[in-house]
Amino acid sequence: MTAMAEPEVGRARVRKEDERLITGRTRWTDNIALPGLVHMAFLRSPTAHARITAIDTSAAKEMPGVIAVYTGDDLDPGGEVGMPNAWPITPDQKTPRRPMLAQGTVNFAGEAVAVVIARSAAEAEDALAEIDVDYDDLPVVLGVDDAVADGAPLVHEDMGTNTSAEWIFDSAEAGSGGDVQQAISSSEVVVTRRFRQQRLVPAFMEPRSVVVDPTAPQLTMWSATQVPHILKTMVAMTLGLPEHQVRVIAPDVGGGFGGKLAVTPEECAAVVVAQKLGKPVKWTESRSETMVSAHHGRDQMQDITISASRDGTITGLKVDLLADMGAYLGIVGGGVPVLGAFMFNAIYKIPAYRFSCTTVFTNTTLTDAYRGAGRPEATFAIERIMDELAAELGMDPMELREKNWIKHDEFPYTTVSTLTYDSGNYEAATAKAMQLFDYDGLRREQRERRERGDRVQLGIGISTFTEMCGLAPSRVLGSLDYGAGGWEHAAIRMLPTGKVEVVTGASPHGQGHETAWSQIVADQLGVGFDDIEILHGDTQSSHKGLDTYGSRSLTVGGIAVVKAAEKVIAKARKVAAHLMEASEDDLEFADGKFTVRGTDTSTAIQDVALAVFAAHDLPEGVEPTLDSEAVFDPENFSFPHGTHLCATEVDTETGRVRLRSYVCVDDIGKVINPLIVEGQMHGGLAQGVAQALFEEAVYDEFGTLTSGTFADYLVPSTMDLPSFTTDRTETAATSNPLGVKGVGEAGTIASTPAVVNAVVDAVRHHGVDDIEMPLSPMRVWRAVHKGDAAAGGPGAEAGGGLGSIDSAHGGAQ
Amino acid sequence: MIPAPFDYVAPSTVDEAVRALADAGEDAKVLAGGQSLLPVLRMRLAAPTTVVDLGKIGELxxxxxxxxxxxxxxxxxxxxxxxxxxxxxxxxxxxxxxxxxxxxxxxxxxxxxxxxxxxxxxxxxxxxxxxxxxxxxxxxxxxxxxxxxxxxxxxxxxxxxxxxxxxxxxxxxKHTGWSAHYEKFNRVAQAWSMVAVAATVRAEGGTIAEARIGLTNMASIPVRATAVEQALVGRSADAETIRAAAEHAAEGTSPTVDGNADVEYRQHLAKVLTGRAVESAMAG
Incomplete structure (x- = not known):
């Protein structure tokens, strides 16, 4: 590198991992082939709740190629093994045992009941049809309202209730604000809404897959997981294995979105089966299996009340959640809605706040982390009700937000939910977004369309969001009863030829860590981008880590890399001083070279690395290594924010919503690679828009998932999305030396309320003040029509025109 | 997502294909482009004993x-x-x-x-x-x-x-010189039609001389909207005529109900989309 070298950080580098990923020249878990490998297939319950009275596996065992067939009792005769829940949100949380294979009862349709092991995956699947299971149906519990009703049938009879836990935050008790009941009862304006966060499927691209090789003393598991380190420790604890005899490898992993933040029954069953047979085993699921058995996301009923004075000053906020956990608690389980507790107050100065969350069991697939995990739900509710409050007050919704948000000169600011936002500039992001969006021009067009009664109405939706990223300061996790810390590890190895290996405990599954980490290290050490290799995902090489989720990789793991690089330089400085016969204090380090201040004498860090490797001439007492490791535990979260503006066109004749334009200006602090940021924003926006308009996991009255394929579970493609206008402001985070905040979830968190607000805004003059997600054409059309009827417009006459619609099918559905 | 085992036959003539089907009996399936059959096989919604692949028959x-x-x-x-x-x-x-x-x-x-x-x-x-x-x-x-x-x-x-x-x-x-439009309505771009309207018209001057309207997904089979056709023929192709004619679009339909649409909404859509299909067809 020359002294004029352009910094790597900030460059829009094409990702170094893309060539192998795009051309398929990589190794996914399903590509792993080992000598003697056998294959597993799971029989899944077709019924949502039943007692298993008999399982006959004899015919299946006679099928061609079949090696073994096991039931739950075969794998776990004592009924002792349960998948881990690492976040008991209250001391008295009810945590039902989630077995590897159902034992006694099945509690959701899709729960595994038996496993076939055969020479080929095809033979294993063929044999499933020969297993005979007798089910004695039990009443099915669906929907949180029904689940908590008096006399409701129970998902887990032995627990005596469908409630897992109730978690409460009250600002009056915490001393961070006033009493919310008092605030509401003394306020001039009160708006109450019930929002439904529909259930979503994470829909990662690569289905889950696991291979277990038990043929060496140290067992090896390959898994398409986000969390190889957590998986290693949890598998050891769950199955009672010595942790040092478990190695987990997450090879290239095709997406996760939180859906692979899990320790699954299938992974644990694979270990037990492999050990029983003494053979390596593989399981790769079909998409149909993903849909019914991998954890889902969202699924909350949100009762929210906001109070304000007539001038628009918010006085209080009260939130009561019912969160559907499904049949069991996953690894983070009830912690997901609890994370939302800190985000309902968003960017606003709210003097009194109370949050309660009741986690509830139903006979459905369990829910757990999904992109944003608690924060999108919270952001949706607050940003939706801000628009409703604005409508109630007759105020422009942006003016209302501006009146209540934290001003840029008020940071650091401690919120009513006790987080301290270190930095931010909501005014700057908003000003830029409003200008890019042409807010005033679109409002003018909206008026014109309304005045001429255009069949296509225009709406504008706002979402001024923030989120907490960089999970997490360990002491905060401790205070929330989470079972682990939130630090991250990195190590740097200086090789004799001047090349560099960087080990990271973060575990990429599509984010581009290899590129971003290389850029960071290139600048830190002054070595070439292409001279750096990033090692990850194998607990043997990357022995320590807490993996990737919650937009934590860069803000925690990236900082650990910086800290490790600093240690390398400190070690190298001693050696360089010795080599150049200079005092350490006289050395400057820049662009990969130690220079004796005021002279031309210098030595490159690569030369130092070689000298250390040779170790022929090192200063007294210096170990012959530059290799260094660091563990970073953040002091605080980081708080990205942004202003998202969405314009929708609503065809009032059909209810179809078209996104006309979408502008977002995000402040994610310092940017390492703008191209990666752009990719994260576009993907995140697509997923957030998908929740608003398209996606929903739907169960019928029997607890059968009716949206069990991509023909019914509608993931949008580029054809369904507008060209996003993305831009940024840059207010550095003060909580880490790079000034970074995280971008992995921003688009998903911010966009859902922006879209729904825009649709409601387009048809508010029809008397519409909410439409349930996803905003299908039928729901939008019904809402417009119902509003017309309520306003005494066309359709108000019974039996006339559109008013003849069957009331049983009326309204949002 | 692995189909159940089946025998596979790939004849090179139609005669051979017919014979192969006759030999295989009732549990045979014909494979054309496979865009519907393969998902059905992979999900094991069907398990034919024999699959007769027409892909090698040039005359087809x-x-x-x-x-x-x-x-x-x-x-x-x-x-x-x-x-x-x-x-x-x-x-x-x-x-x-x-x-x-x-x-x-x-x-x-x-x-x-x-x-x-x-x-x-x-x-x-x-x-x-x-x-x-x-x-x-x-x-x-x-x-x-x-x-x-x-x-x-x-x-x-x-x-x-x-x-x-x-x-x-x-x-x-041959419908030489007829203008046409297919008005499709679906939730996402790559989904099946919730409702769609196929309209083709022959105009003479400003008058609709002939019209054919077919409806997709408005019954268990495709439906011809004959009442709409009749209301269009011989009339001038103005917006009011088209709107009035399209009001007949739901007559005789019996659409299914699914998560995307119930009967009432599908019938409403059929009317709106029929009007739009005819308008677009007339516009060329």
Whole structure:
């Protein structure tokens, strides 16, 4: 590198991992082939709740190629093994045992009941049809309202209730604000809404897959997981294995979105089966299996009340959640809605706040982390009700937000939910977004369309969001009863030829860590981008880590890399001083070279690395290594924010919503690679828009998932999305030396309320003040029509025109 | 997602294919482009004993001119139908509807005949075939016969094809100079039609001389909106005429109910979309 070298950080580098990923020249878990490998297939319950009275596996065992067939009792005769829940949100949380294979009862349709092991995956699947299971149906519990009703049938009879836990935050008790009941009862304006966060499927691209090789003393598991380190420790604890005899490898992993933040029954069953047979085993699921058995996301009923004075000053906020956990608690389980507790107050100065969350069991697939995990739900509710409050007050919704948000000169600011936002500039992001969006021009067009009664109405939706990223300061996790810390590890190895290996405990599954980490290290050490290799995902090489989720990789793991690089330089400085016969204090380090201040004498860090490797001439007492490791535990979260503006066109004749334009200006602090940021924003926006308009996991009255394929579970493609206008402001985070905040979830968190607000805004003059997600054409059309009827417009006459619609099918559905 | 075991036959002539089907008995399935059959096999919703692949039968592919009709081989891909000048000149409605089928990958594998024989009421080519009075040329053990589109489609996923029958080709009467539009309504771009309207019209001056309207997914089979056609013919093609005619679109329909639409909404959509389809067709 020359002294004029352009910094790597900030460059829009094409990702170094893309060539192998795009051309398929990589190794996914399903590509792993080992000598003697056998294959597993799971029989899944077709019924949502039943007692298993008999399982006959004899015919299946006679099928061609079949090696073994096991039931739950075969794998776990004592009924002792349960998948881990690492976040008991209250001391008295009810945590039902989630077995590897159902034992006694099945509690959701899709729960595994038996496993076939055969020479080929095809033979294993063929044999499933020969297993005979007798089910004695039990009443099915669906929907949180029904689940908590008096006399409701129970998902887990032995627990005596469908409630897992109730978690409460009250600002009056915490001393961070006033009493919310008092605030509401003394306020001039009160708006109450019930929002439904529909259930979503994470829909990662690569289905889950696991291979277990038990043929060496140290067992090896390959898994398409986000969390190889957590998986290693949890598998050891769950199955009672010595942790040092478990190695987990997450090879290239095709997406996760939180859906692979899990320790699954299938992974644990694979270990037990492999050990029983003494053979390596593989399981790769079909998409149909993903849909019914991998954890889902969202699924909350949100009762929210906001109070304000007539001038628009918010006085209080009260939130009561019912969160559907499904049949069991996953690894983070009830912690997901609890994370939302800190985000309902968003960017606003709210003097009194109370949050309660009741986690509830139903006979459905369990829910757990999904992109944003608690924060999108919270952001949706607050940003939706801000628009409703604005409508109630007759105020422009942006003016209302501006009146209540934290001003840029008020940071650091401690919120009513006790987080301290270190930095931010909501005014700057908003000003830029409003200008890019042409807010005033679109409002003018909206008026014109309304005045001429255009069949296509225009709406504008706002979402001024923030989120907490960089999970997490360990002491905060401790205070929330989470079972682990939130630090991250990195190590740097200086090789004799001047090349560099960087080990990271973060575990990429599509984010581009290899590129971003290389850029960071290139600048830190002054070595070439292409001279750096990033090692990850194998607990043997990357022995320590807490993996990737919650937009934590860069803000925690990236900082650990910086800290490790600093240690390398400190070690190298001693050696360089010795080599150049200079005092350490006289050395400057820049662009990969130690220079004796005021002279031309210098030595490159690569030369130092070689000298250390040779170790022929090192200063007294210096170990012959530059290799260094660091563990970073953040002091605080980081708080990205942004202003998202969405314009929708609503065809009032059909209810179809078209996104006309979408502008977002995000402040994610310092940017390492703008191209990666752009990719994260576009993907995140697509997923957030998908929740608003398209996606929903739907169960019928029997607890059968009716949206069990991509023909019914509608993931949008580029054809369904507008060209996003993305831009940024840059207010550095003060909580880490790079000034970074995280971008992995921003688009998903911010966009859902922006879209729904825009649709409601387009048809508010029809008397519409909410439409349930996803905003299908039928729901939008019904809402417009119902509003017309309520306003005494066309359709108000019974039996006339559109008013003849069957009331049983009326309204949002 | 692995199909149950089956025998696989790939004959090279239609005669051989018919014989293979007759030999295999009732549990045989015909494989055309595989865009519907393969998912069904992989999800084990069907487990045929024998699959007869028509992919190697050259005589089933291609489009030719037969005087008053355009004849489309059953194994002609959507992509080839889309690009064919004969289809464009004499059966524009079919070209327009084919443009909307799924995505480029599907259009390169999926076939016109396969789509018709599958008879999914949400399939986009059934209503145009019906509107254009297409005739299906079918070969079975007793030789060849011709079946009108109206007789061919019998129920959900059910046609008049006997188990040993093969759809050989489709004769589409020429509608030379007719304008056309296929108005498709779905939740996402690559989903099946919730409702769609196939409209083709022949105008003389400002007057509608002839009109054919077919509806997709408004019953268990494609539906001809004859009341709309009657209300259009002989009238001037102004907005008011079209709107009034489209009000008849739901007559005689019996659509299914699913998560995307109930009966009332589908019937409402049929009216709105019919008006739009005719307007667009008139606009050229």
């Amino acid at each position: 592919k291609g489009v030719r001119d037969e005087g008053d009709a355009v004849v489309i081989g059953a194994m002609t891909t959507h992509y080839d139908v889309q690009r064919d000048p004969l289809v464009h000149d004499h059966a524009l409605l079919l070209a327009r509807a084919t443009d909307t089928v799924a995505d480029p990958q599907v259009r390169h594998r999926g076939t016109f005949g396969g789509s018709l024989a599958h008879a999914d009421p949400a399939g986009d080519l059934l209503a145009p075939a019906l509107a254009l009075d297409a005739e299906m040329v079918v070969q079975g053990t007793g030789g060849r016969r011709t079946v009108s589109a109206a007789e061919f489609f019998q129920d959900f996923f059910t046609t008049s094809l006997a188990p040993e029958d093969i759809l050989v080709e489709v004769r589409v009467p």
